[in-house]
Amino acid sequence: MAALAVLRRSAPARLLSGTLCVHSRVLAPWRQYQSNRHFSNDKILVEMDESTGVAVMKMKNPPVNGLSLELLTEFSISLEKLEIDRGCRGLILTSASPKVFSAGLDITEMCGKSAEHYAAFWKAVQEMWLKLFGSNMVTIAAINGSSPAGGCLMAMCCDYRIMADSPKYAIGLNETQLGIVAPFWFKDTMTHTVGSRVTEQSLQLGQMYPAPAALKFGLVDQLVPEDKVQITAAAAMAQWLSVPDHARQITKPMIRKPIVDRLVKQREADIDNFVSFISKESIQKSLQAYMDRLKQKKQ
């Protein structure tokens, strides 16, 4: 048992290659850590079921769960807490808002801000990805609504994806549609999920796939009626957890560690690249025009 406990603790550290730091500027203090093991801060809600060892993490940033610096920071802190919790073996990631899993990166974080802000934001995006893609737990995305760009990235980081069966909900990496470019580790994550050919086409076209199309080529693993997404995720989790932890935890990094290491080796260069790209006037104009289109859609 002691050996298993060591494996459980040491594998994430190896996989994440020392990436435990989080940006300190917006660290929200834990409001509470109650006996029933629910904890929450502003943007992330965690419900931990001690009898199953499964935590449900809900993103809570209405109206569309934009991945702001605050949400990303709280996400990484929450995930880190669960990762070191002996009792937690599985994580179900979902949205507290109906109809949207996550609208991806909060575009307002990438518009009209300082270079320092862009760098802090991008570091938080990297941190989220390193922790979720490199997690030692079983991770299941319960995709209860649309999931563009960064939302799709989060879902793809998980071991298994269950999506609400509705053509109204779409998922994909649509960055080129905004006039921006998905970085290499977004591309790596998609290649890992659906292979090179589909990734090449999807990324160039910035394609969003309605849920039934996403199922066809494996961007999601299972479609279920909207009101069954959570219960199906719990059932899938039970199945994944029936595999002995130590064997699964040694297997997962065989595939994922080289992908994680690629970013770890060039984190600073990737931040510099992002800051210089996003600061360009032409890119700022594209993002602003896209935000205007989103707002006009309503009128």
Ligand SMILES: CC/C=C\C/C=C\CCCC/C=C/C(=O)SCCNC(=O)CCNC(=O)[C@H](O)C(C)(C)COP(=O)(O)OP(=O)(O)OC[C@H]1O[C@@H](n2cnc3c(N)ncnc32)[C@H](O)[C@@H]1OP(=O)(O)O
């Ligand atoms: C060489 C390369 C090197 C380095 C890298 C360089 C570049 C950068 C890479 C960056 C990677 C980027 C990743 C991203 O995630 S970008 C974000 C992409 N997201 C989207 O395109 C989603 C846009 N939103 C939608 O499609 C819809 O909102 C959605 C999610 C389907 C929900 O639809 P609906 O319920 O109808 O809601 P509304 O559209 O009415 O939106 C409500 C409200 O929210 C605002 N909003 C929506 N999405 C975002 C967002 N991502 N960020 C900020 N704000 C958003 C929307 O404008 C509305 O606002 P309002 O004030 O009008 O209420």
